[in-house]
Amino acid sequence: MSAPPESSFTSSRWNGTSVDRRAPRAAVALAFTAALLLAAAGAAAQQPPLLETAFVLDPASVFATTKLTPAQQNEVRVRVSRWLAEICDSHFGFFRWQPAGQAGAAAALTVTLRDLRKPSGQDHVLELSGRRGAVAVPLPQLGQTLVYHWFDLPKPTDPGVLGDQIVQKLGELFANEAFRRELHTRFFRTIPLAQEVVTNDPDQRVIVPLSWDDLQPGSGTVLLVKFVSAQKEGEMQLSQVKKRLGQPRSGALQAAIKLFDCAPITLSTLGAWNAQIPTLLAQASQVRVFMDSYVQDVAPGVDNGLVTSPN
Amino acid sequence: MHRTAGLAIALALVAAAAGLGQGPAATEAATEKAPAAAVAESGRAALAQGAYEEARADFERELAAAEQRGDRAAVSDLLFYLGLTEQQRAGLATADPERQRLLEESVRFYRGALEARSGLEQPLGPTLNNLGRVYADLGWNDAARDILKRALDEAGNDPRRPLYAKGYARQLVATGNWREGATWYRTVLEAWPQDAEAHEALVALYRERAPEELPGYLWWLIERGQVDSAQAAAITALKKGVTQEVGAWLLGVVAGTLAEQYGAPDRFEESSAWKELAPLRTNESIGPGVSELERLYAGRDLRPDSYRWWKMYSRLAPGEKPSPSQAFRQLAVAIGRWHERGATPVGLALAERYFVLANRLEPEPDPVAMFELADLYVQAGRTEDLKRLSEQSRALFGGKGKAYQRGDWHAVFDFHRALGLLYGMTENWGNSSTPDSAIFQIEHAQTAAEKYNRERPAGTKPLAVPPQLVALLGYGYEETGRADDAQSLKAEAAAEYRKMGDKKAAEWILSGPSSFKEKLAVVPPGVY
Secondary structure, eight states: OOOOOHHHHHHTTOOTTOBOTTSOGGGHHHHHHHHHHHHHHTOOOBOOOEEEEEEEEOTTSHIIIIISOHHHHHHHHHHHHHHHHHHHHHHOTTSEEEESSSSOOSEEEEEEEEEEEETTEEEEEEEEEEEETTEEEEOGGGOEEEEEOTTSOSOOOOHHHHHHHHHHHHHHHHHOHHHHHHHHHHTGGGSOSBSOOEEETTTTEEEEEEEHHHHOBOTTOEEEEEEEETTEEEEEEEEEEEEOOSSSSTTEEEEEEEEEEETTEEEOSTTOOOTTHHHHHHTOEEEEEEEEEOOBOSSTTEETTEESSOO | OHHHHHHHHHHHHHHHHTTTTSOHHHHHHHTTSOOGGGTTHHHHHHHHTTOHHHHHHHHHHHHHHHHHHTOHHHHHHHHHHHHHHHHHHHHHOOSHHHHHHHHHHHHHHHHHHHHHHTTSSSOOHHHHHHHHHHHHHTTOHHHHHHHHHHHHHTOTTOTTHHHHHHHHHHHHHHTTOHHHHHHHHHHHHHHOTTOHHHHHHHHHHHHHHOGGGHHHHHHHHHHTTOHHHHHHHHHHHHHHOOOHHHHHHHHHHHHHHHHHSOSOGGGGGGSHHHHHHGGGGGOTTTHHHHHHHHHHHHOSOOOGGGGHHHHHOOSOBTTTBOOHHHHHHHHHHHHHHHHHHTOOHHHHHHHHHHHHHHHHSSSSOOHHHHHHHHHHHHHHTOHHHHHHHHHHGGGHHHHHHHHHHHTOHHHHHHHHHHHHHHHHHTTOOOOTTOSSSHHHHHHHHHHHHHHHHHHOOTTOOOOOOOHHHHHHHHHHHHHTTOHHHHHHHHHHHHHHHHHTTOHHHHHHHHHOOHHHHHHHTTSOTTOO
């Protein structure tokens, strides 16, 4: 059986208003067709978790109390949360992203604008926080980002101006590699991407049933898998994450073991394998796959400096 | 057997591409075929899995079919895939003659693909890129450089253009032109700031050929948000050993990156940065600087005299990038801001000590630290401290002069802004020709912002004089009997804010910012 069209996985990211830079919104019909093909092929590539982005104006903030009407506050909320979904998608594209307001999100990233009261006036700062399921994830390590100093007067009462300035500040934050690393380490790395892995014994590879086209992992990407097997906790790191082209699970992630630790098996050589691994993983429960380190493939279709498609 | 058949077909197709042996009708028909992207699906799957024999057989079978129907686009694509197959296979060859043979065969396929493509509206970049890589692997460096230059020239809007640029940069270096190669690597990093290969190649080039340029490059990287990468490269170079001056500049880079990173200062010793830096405490030239970093984070001794190493290195890094002492000041301010954030009495007191350290590290005050201190004093209503700070600000003129000489309008703006606020807060209005006055300083802040905005580098944001400073200047004019100047200033500023889309700021300036006068009240009149 030949591999399903590449677009099937790309378009599987489509989900209402969620952000997908790899799937033009005009491709909805194609997505539907492709989904049918995918189902027919039995290639069960799962979608990565859906995360939502939210922007909150602290109700005690001057912007909420005196500067903006409720409708204007909503305008800023929509603008910033949509922008956040886009920027998160461009840097953390291993999740699906959508602005808050729809059901089904596994986790959320929230930015709050609040007043910081000083004797001389009020600074206005942005704070980030997370939610994983129903569990709040405070992110104090990311600190506060000053949007307006107390002397930056007057504060805008135009929702467009306020939205632009908040987006500009957040843009500076997301451009900083150290900020992105911290956000990933403190939050995104703790959200499971998948809860299943499959081994491919002949190739000595591990398959994660997520679409490669959805995640577009570049070289340097590392997945962390935690599991319990034979009543023992185990974990492994996977690297050399590539797109699986053969069946079954064509289009899924396929990776080599970098580290494996589940007593009595310990491996620490890239590409190492042990004949017991397939059985161990087949019997495993509580499997959770995390994005340990993500390097986005900036030039899809390039492998080790070679372009793999003529067009 | 496959190989022979493949070559025969390829050569036949190259001839076909050149229009030999086929009538014009066949050539025209070739352009009407289905998109070539659909070809060779099973061959590509085999290739991706490293099943080279299977892939090659598949491609050759499809190649024969494409030739039969005169589909030049498909022919070209299939020759490309055959070239790629042999190229990848060559990468696994253990014996040199076998590797050489596979590479040469790959060359023939790629050349065939290029010729078959002649006259078709299809990109050449992928084929040229891969062919350039084969040439490089064969040691034909000049030819590789030229073919990769051609890939670059023909790339147009091809999103893989930075990839071609990277290949070209590598070949420029390989053919002895490392300087131009470095420029092209930077072009790659402009487009793909996270490209580790280009970054590592560039760091290696600077380390080998011009170590004194490495700090400037790393500051360039910091400006593009690649803070962690710059820090890691600086620490690695320090560990490998550099001259004393380059070492100081590199440690300055480390201080600059620490100022941009996250994490509680009181947990610095647990950070990965410190784990890398700590062994360098014994280094003869930079060891004292590393120990002083540790002292800075500990926060127990923040006297400027306790940071002699950093004071010593005030020379700008190449490329007009920050000197080690400037970077250290940035770090002290960043740590101070962290402590200020909690707004606790202990935190504020500690923040003040960090700002004072940054301000007094060198004889010339630091405008950013001074601004932070002024803000802190205004908040707390500490008018005597504000007054003393204002008196100290005279020393800023020396620094202002240097910034003017460098044409660093951002720095000039920072100086004038800090001075304008200080003089304004103490109601020392003065006039347009008295440097130690609010009017002079704010007017010059405006001029500096205009000059900066005219010349600002692409991608940087424009400088704007905060409405509060404009209001302060207007207030100064009114207080010194220049009501007409106040009126025209407000009208011009309001027009400017409207142009920027900030109608409310425009209205606020025109209506008279009464709330600002209230803020001024924290400073009793007549302190001067």
